[in-house]
Amino acid sequence: xxxxxxxxxxxxxxxxxxxxxxxxxxxxxxxxxxxxxxxxxxxxxxxxxxxxxxxxxxxxxxxxxxxxxxxxxxxxxxxxxxxxxxxxxxxxxxxxxxxxxxxxxxxxxxxxxxxxxxxxxxxxxxxxxxxxxxxxxxxxxxxxxxxxxxxxxxxxxxxxxxxxxxxxxxxxxxxxxxxxxxxxxxxxxxxxxxxxxxxxxxxxxxxxxxxxxxxxxxxxxxxxxxxxxxxxxxxxxxxxxxxxxxxxxxxxxxxxxxxxxxxxxxxxxxxxxxxxxxxxxxxxxxxxxxxxxxxxxxxxxxxxxxxxxxxxxxxxxxxxxxxxx
Amino acid sequence: xxxxxxxxxxxxxxxxxxxxxxxxxxxxxxxxxxxxxxxxxxxxxxxxxxxxxxxxxxxxxxxxxxxxxxxxxxxxxxxxxxxxxxxxxxxxxxxxxxxxxxxxxxxxxxxxxxxxxxxxxxxxxxxxxxxxxxxxxxxxxxxxxxxxxxxxxxxxxxxxxxxxxxxxxxxxxxxxxxxxxxxxxxxxxxxxxxxxxxxxxxxxxxxxxxxxxxxxxxxxxxxxxxxxxxxxxxxxxxxxxxxxxxxxxxxxxxxxxxxxxxxxxxxxxxxxxxxxxxxxxxxxxxxxxxxxxxxxxxxxxxxxxxxxxxxxxxxxxxxxxxxxx
Numbered sequence: 001x002x003x004x005x006x007x008x009x010x011x012x013x014x015x016x017x018x019x020x021x022x023x024x025x026x027x028x029x030x031x032x033x034x035x036x037x038x039x040x041x042x043x044x045x046x047x048x049x050x051x052x053x054x055x056x057x058x059x060x061x062x063x064x065x066x067x068x069x070x071x072x073x074x075x076x077x078x079x080x081x082x083x084x085x086x087x088x089x090x091x092x093x094x095x096x097x098x099x100x101x102x103x104x105x106x107x108x109x110x111x112x113x114x115x116x117x118x119x120x121x122x123x124x125x126x127x128x129x130x131x132x133x134x135x136x137x138x139x140x141x142x143x144x145x146x147x148x149x150x151x152x153x154x155x156x157x158x159x160x161x162x163x164x165x166x167x168x169x170x171x172x173x174x175x176x177x178x179x180x181x182x183x184x185x186x187x188x189x190x191x192x193x194x195x196x197x198x199x200x201x202x203x204x205x206x207x208x209x210x211x212x213x214x215x216x217x218x219x220x221x222x223x224x225x226x227x228x229x230x231x232x233x234x235x236x237x238x239x240x241x242x243x244x245x246x247x248x249x250x251x252x253x254x255x256x257x258x259x260x261x262x263x264x265x266x267x268x269x270x271x272x273x274x275x276x277x278x279x280x281x282x283x284x285x286x287x288x289x290x291x292x293x294x295x296x297x298x299x300x301x302x303x304x305x306x307x308x309x310x311x312x313x314x315x316x317x318x319x320x321x322x323x324x325x
Numbered sequence: 326x327x328x329x330x331x332x333x334x335x336x337x338x339x340x341x342x343x344x345x346x347x348x349x350x351x352x353x354x355x356x357x358x359x360x361x362x363x364x365x366x367x368x369x370x371x372x373x374x375x376x377x378x379x380x381x382x383x384x385x386x387x388x389x390x391x392x393x394x395x396x397x398x399x400x401x402x403x404x405x406x407x408x409x410x411x412x413x414x415x416x417x418x419x420x421x422x423x424x425x426x427x428x429x430x431x432x433x434x435x436x437x438x439x440x441x442x443x444x445x446x447x448x449x450x451x452x453x454x455x456x457x458x459x460x461x462x463x464x465x466x467x468x469x470x471x472x473x474x475x476x477x478x479x480x481x482x483x484x485x486x487x488x489x490x491x492x493x494x495x496x497x498x499x500x501x502x503x504x505x506x507x508x509x510x511x512x513x514x515x516x517x518x519x520x521x522x523x524x525x526x527x528x529x530x531x532x533x534x535x536x537x538x539x540x541x542x543x544x545x546x547x548x549x550x551x552x553x554x555x556x557x558x559x560x561x562x563x564x565x566x567x568x569x570x571x572x573x574x575x576x577x578x579x580x581x582x583x584x585x586x587x588x589x590x591x592x593x594x595x596x597x598x599x600x601x602x603x604x605x606x607x608x609x610x611x612x613x614x615x616x617x618x619x620x621x622x623x624x625x626x627x628x629x630x631x632x633x634x635x636x637x638x639x640x641x642x643x644x645x646x647x648x649x650x
Binding site for chain 1: 368386422439462465466497499500502505506507508510531532533534536546547548550551552553554555556558559560561563564565567568579
């Protein structure tokens with residue numbers, strides 16, 4: 001398995017990426033990691049990886065054309081080399097828009113797929129169970145037909161990752177009843193219902209996403225992004241408040257000693273960093289976007305997602321389900 | 326001040342409503358409360374309120390036409406009597422869709438207003454500061470022109486409630502930059518920008534809503550609903566996990582004793598019940614929708630919102646800002 005890593009372009013530079021690669025290689029020594037970035041910064045991992053010098057850094061706000069024009073950037077060189085040499089996966093924490101669009105343009109979409117979708121897995125109340133949500137931000141706008149395709153890609157992804165027998169699929173809506181929703185949701189509901197999409201259970205409100213009923217949640221890219229970031233925002237605000245409560249005085253600090261293991265569990269369950277990265281589904285190749293502010297732990301998890309996706313053959317499974325489109 | 330209360334139709338029957346009215350009357354003894362519902366259930370508050378017998382209960386799933394047809398239901402009779410006798414406000418925890426649409430049809434929209442919007446205030450990280458969000462669910466779909474009107478109504482509401490000198494208004498989007506967003510967001514951004522809307526600060530991602538920068542956040546009803554319910558869902562999941570952590574053993578229970586006051590503060594900050602109810606803006610009259618599963622505390626807060634809105638003359642302020650439309 002060969003995984004390309006864009007080592008530059010994240011908020012925290014190449015340092016956490018280097019640490020992440022070291023940790024990753026401990027767990028998966030057989031994977032070949034090809035790292036793109038400033039050669040002099042990457043020397044310490046040259047014994048465990050192939051290093052490709054690509055000194056330019058794509059700015060956070062760059063779009064696809066800018067990325068493609070920056071031939072010597074770590075991001076552009078990584079995607080191009082992946083295409084030329086046929087690597088299995090690529091991981092980057094650089095500019096979301098630039099990375100996703102450039103990867104789509106260079107690696108191309110799977111035949112039959114109308115739009116790529118960014119997918120991630122949220123923790124749920126049920127221990128160990130995750131819910132796969134897509135699209136969480138690759139698109140600003142989607143059609144009902146695109147949402148139906150997201151349902152198929154989400155199912156392939158969910159089954160590859162969790163080997164579920166019969167995953168339950170829901171549509172994100174503003175009400176659980178079948179007649180509720182935006183015009184887009186209503187039309188998608190009808191399409192999925194008419195074609196008897198396996199395991200389609202109807203609409204789900206945003207407040208029920210983490211209750212463990214859904215295995216797959218389908219949304220347009222704009223709404224999915226609101227859901228993802230809204231949850232991130234409140235989880236972070238609550239965590240800050242919890243920490244502040246414990247810092248108050250000696251008694252609260254002592255109190256913390258008694259509950260810290262429990263809180264560590266909760267933080268891990270709710271920490272988006274443990275999920276690592278979001279995968280861009282519908283592309284020829286495993287394309288993983290890690291958070292822009294990834295630390296080593298988070299980036300390592302993004303690399304683990306890449307490994308799992310390759311191992312479970314997700315791209316071919318999606319090709320299979322779209323071969324008649 | 327005269328406030329109509331629909332005492333039936335909530336998940337928990339009339340009991341919490343009765344308790345809420347008793348508590349409310351302690352704080353606002355001068356307000357006249359007119360209660361609609363099953364007379365025999367409401368006897369214990371007949372000394373402090375006017376009771377109007379309206380024995381029928383609107384089912385949770387009822388639409389507007391069903392509500393209007395059920396002349397003897399507490400909800401329909403309350404809205405009709407409000408119209409006839411000119412009450413200042415109405416509060417209900419019955420069917421959201423039915424209540425909002427029936428109130429809109431019977432009480433009518435303020436001249437110039439294209440669509441009513443449901444508004445609520447979220448707590449932020451900054452102590453005591455709230456952010457006003459609209460629409461959180463009155464509409465399934467909105468036009469750019471409607472969103473611009475929401476910005477004006479939100480400003481009137483925010484200033485009436487918090488007397489802010491120069492409230493900052495943002496648009497909910499999938500990126501903070503000016504070029505980000507759905508087609509709807511992009512068009513609304515341009516309209517607000519072109520007319521130099523006072524205090525318009527551009528786009529805001531869902532993860533930043535609680536950071537205290539925004540006083541007013543404008544969204545279409547579908548996206549606003551996803552944001553509201555997504556936040557509710559994760560706040561509830563985290564609270565449950567916190568409680569479970571403290572229940573583990575004697576040590577964690579002792580630990581809880583040291584931090585419980587801090588947690589109480591946090592729970593209150595994050596508890597949507599402390600906000601009470603959402604107001605339907607753009608209607609002739611103060612229309613407050615309380616949560617379907619309101620307890621006495623939550624319903625009392627919804628009544629307090631009604632009181633504040635009447636006291637601050639919100640409806641007339643909106644009329645004023647739309648008189649040239």
